[in-house]
Amino acid sequence: MLYRETGQFKPTYQADQAIFPIAQDRWFITAVLAVAFLVVPLLIDDYWANAIFLPFLAYALAAIGLNILTGYCGQVSLGTGGFMAVGAFSAFKLMTAFPDLNFIIVVILAGGVTALVGVLFGLPSLRIKGFYLAVATLAAQFFLVWLFNKVGWFINYNATGQVTAPPVEFFGVLIIGPEATPPARYLFCLAFVAVFALAAKNIVRGRIGRSWMAIRDMDIAAELIGIRPLEAKLSAFAVSSFYVGMAGALYFAVWLGAAEPGEAFGIEQSFFVLFIIIVGGLGSILGSFLGAAFMVLMPILLKNFMVNGIGVEVVTAKHVEITTMGILIVFFLIVEPHGLARLWQITKEKLRLWPFPH
Amino acid sequence: MHENKPIGDVMLSVDNISLSFGGVHALENISFNIREHEIRAIIGPNGAGKSSMLNVINGFYHPQEGTITYKGQTRKQMKPHEAARTGIARTFQNIALFKGMSTLDNIMTGRNTMMKKGVFWQALHLGPALNEELEHREFVENIIDFLEIEHIRKTPVGRLPYGLQKRVELGRALAAQPELLLLDEPMAGMNLEEKEDMCRFILDVNDEFGTTIALIEHDMGVVMDISDRVVVLDYGKKIGDGTPDEVRANQDVIDAYLGVSH
Known part of the structure; x- marks a missing residue:
């Protein structure tokens, strides 16, 4: 009843191709952003920042990156963890080599370095597809983590094998380091993710996004209408890795603060981000956020319910949590292979007709 | 039919094209041309090499012999996306x-x-x-x-x-x-009404935009009605070429379609 597009006419093509063409959607997203930017910073404490909001934002950005490659361009990748490591270590090297460099530039440069590495590891995609490409990107995952473990230069020859992000000020406010306040860290990440999510949406609805989707849906036809597979696939690898690299930089510097390559960027990370986009929805920017929220929140809710709610032991709760997550993922694949984003869309379509569905 | 855009010079000519896949000769020594603004049909029984011919024209297959001259430029082979950039577009038999x-x-x-x-x-x-x-x-x-x-x-x-x-x-x-539009069985699997619609669109495209059209079609009624000239292939060889009336009267074509007693 409240959700109708009746009477909302689009006099221009520009209005017609807006991201949220229906007014109610625009109000809703404005409200969500207002809460995220104005209300959450007032309430956030260390626990909420470290357990929920910072991982959510970092993983959402990584999921957007992987979604560009896998969801939009159809190239399966299992190298996300490795590419996040490239972003994190680039950021670390930049932060220690140029302590005065603005952190925004550090993150963007880290993304740029990752984009170059991504293009390099994307070259096999010109020849191989599907599972075989997944295996090739798996090689990237193991090679990159091995490289950061082996070559001391990347960790500034630190004896512990660990890297720690130095404290960083952003226009006078500390955003990285033990002294940084939760609202500052959260707001920096939120602003960053919001801006780049919008940029990703703009790219996927324009010329470049269409050429990716064309390659995904029917590569031969795409080539016959003039899309160069080389250009489309490598640009997908570049943009995707750019996002994953930036996510890696935020993940390491703002969220964790300290990291050890094998542990923080292992193959589990690759799978975790892949699960996010499968649960959230392949080929959907919104789905990347929904999936990240689901995958970050669900274990916490399950644990709280079991430990505090029904008094299960912590160790048992951990096992049940892992099993339940697995079951939920399988359940999602069967019930709604297009993920939470598709469920959201179906709900909206139903809502348009409610309460008179016929 | 073509009041605005009369049929002009030769736009594309294929000369002595031979294409084989291993021991299978898909096309043997085929030559024909397509003139500006015309509707050119390619017909023939199943497996005659019609789709292969279109694939050769837009660079998807590379013939072993022969040349293709398109808008004055002769080439032996090109990449499909290059063909697209020079003004050749196509549709597919299977969507x-x-x-x-x-x-x-x-x-x-x-x-x-x-x-x-x-x-x-x-x-x-x-x-x-x-x-x-x-x-x-x-x-x-x-x-x-x-x-x-x-x-x-x-x-x-x-x-x-x-x-x-x-x-x-x-x-x-x-x-x-596109300047040259290749249609691979645009009416396959359609009912009469849909076919009529599609014919109307093809004629309108040709008439309004002056697009040259090469089409493969099995419905002889449609082919004889809308095309200016027809080329007939059978087992990779050209057996007929000319206006619909000439082709209809061609004994080889009749034999290929109806079979012939030996």
Whole structure:
């Protein structure tokens, strides 16, 4: 009843191709952003920042990156963890080599370095597809983590094998380091993710996004209408890795603060981000956020319910949590292979007709 | 029929094309030409090499022998995306649409090669990139209007019925503003009404835009009605070439279609 597009006419093509063409959607997203930017910073404490909001934002950005490659361009990748490591270590090297460099530039440069590495590891995609490409990107995952473990230069020859992000000020406010306040860290990440999510949406609805989707849906036809597979696939690898690299930089510097390559960027990370986009929805920017929220929140809710709610032991709760997550993922694949984003869309379509569905 | 755009000079000529896959000779020593603004049909029984011929013209197959001269330029082989950039567009026998995308996006993709703005402007979706997008959107809307598919503009093409999918595919080919349009069985699997619609669109495209059309079709009624000249292939060899009336009277063609007693 409240959700109708009746009477909302689009006099221009520009209005017609807006991201949220229906007014109610625009109000809703404005409200969500207002809460995220104005209300959450007032309430956030260390626990909420470290357990929920910072991982959510970092993983959402990584999921957007992987979604560009896998969801939009159809190239399966299992190298996300490795590419996040490239972003994190680039950021670390930049932060220690140029302590005065603005952190925004550090993150963007880290993304740029990752984009170059991504293009390099994307070259096999010109020849191989599907599972075989997944295996090739798996090689990237193991090679990159091995490289950061082996070559001391990347960790500034630190004896512990660990890297720690130095404290960083952003226009006078500390955003990285033990002294940084939760609202500052959260707001920096939120602003960053919001801006780049919008940029990703703009790219996927324009010329470049269409050429990716064309390659995904029917590569031969795409080539016959003039899309160069080389250009489309490598640009997908570049943009995707750019996002994953930036996510890696935020993940390491703002969220964790300290990291050890094998542990923080292992193959589990690759799978975790892949699960996010499968649960959230392949080929959907919104789905990347929904999936990240689901995958970050669900274990916490399950644990709280079991430990505090029904008094299960912590160790048992951990096992049940892992099993339940697995079951939920399988359940999602069967019930709604297009993920939470598709469920959201179906709900909206139903809502348009409610309460008179016929 | 062609009051506005009379049939002109030779636009494309294929000379002595031979194509084989291992021991299978798909095309043997085929030569024919296509003139500007004409509708040229390629017919023949199943397996005659018609689709292979189209694939050779737009660079998807590389013939072992022979040359193709298109708009004065002779070539032995080229890449499909290069053919697209020189003004050759095509549709497919088995629909090759981008199933996950809407009708609008599918047709917009047909104009991708004409859009130039880089990733930074695209990411901002402002200024030049936005203007470019809107300009091409307007062109695409004209095609949507022309093909009478306004109502399915935002529908993912995977959900459309077969006849409409064929129409969207024609739209995508037209979006590139081709000079030469290759249609591979545009009317296969359609009912009479859909066929009539499609014929009307093909004739209108030819008449209004002056697009040269080469089409493969099995419905002889359609072929004899709309085409200016017909080339007949059988087992990879050319057995007839000429106006519909000439071809209809050609003994080899009759034998190929009806069979002949030895």
